[in-house]
Amino acid sequence: MRNVRPIRALGAAVTSLALIVAIQAAWTVASARPIQVTLRDGGIEPREIDVLQGATVDIVVRNAGTQIHNFVVPDFYVFTQNLQPGETVRVSFVPDKTGKFRYYSDRDGIPEAGMQGTMRVESQAGTTS
Ligand SMILES: [Cu+2]
Numbered sequence: 858m859r860n861v862r863p864i865r866a867l868g869a870a871v872t873s874l875a876l877i878v879a880i881q882a883a884w885t886v887a888s889a890r891p892i893q894v895t896l897r898d899g900g901i902e903p904r905e906i907d908v909l910q911g912a913t914v915d916i917v918v919r920n921a922g923t924q925i926h927n928f929v930v931p932d933f934y935v936f937t938q939n940l941q942p943g944e945t946v947r948v949s950f951v952p953d954k955t956g957k958f959r960y961y962s963d964r965d966g967i968p969e970a971g972m973q974g975t976m977r978v979e980s981q982a983g984t985t986s
Pocket residue numbers: 925926927962963969972
């Protein structure tokens with residue numbers, strides 16, 4: 858019966874791992890961690906952000922490029938300052954309308970090539986406009 862103990866230990870390990878995963882999932886939902894946006898020279902990640910109308914959108918914007926960039930969502934009056942390479946800023950707002958809205962990094966008010974994405978705002982009821 859020497860094999861019994863390792864199998865039991867494995868069972869306990871799997872059980873506790875499942876518990877940790879369950880706790881982490883619950884924690885993620887409860888705390889609504891900020892959305893990470895990364896600015897690169899010529900691109901923004903992610904290309905699409907899905908959020909809910911009436912719920913606070915919390916975004917951490919990091920400039921991972923070598924040039925100065927910013928992050929704007931004009932429809933929701935989000936305009937960060939110019940971010941130096943490596944600089945991070947946190948913005949939050951509450952979308953008051955549903956639909957698809959553009960976000961981008963601009964230079965003199967004009968979106969830079971490739972540096973844009975789409976924010977999709979859905980109603981809390983789950984219907985898309
Ligand atoms: Cu830029």
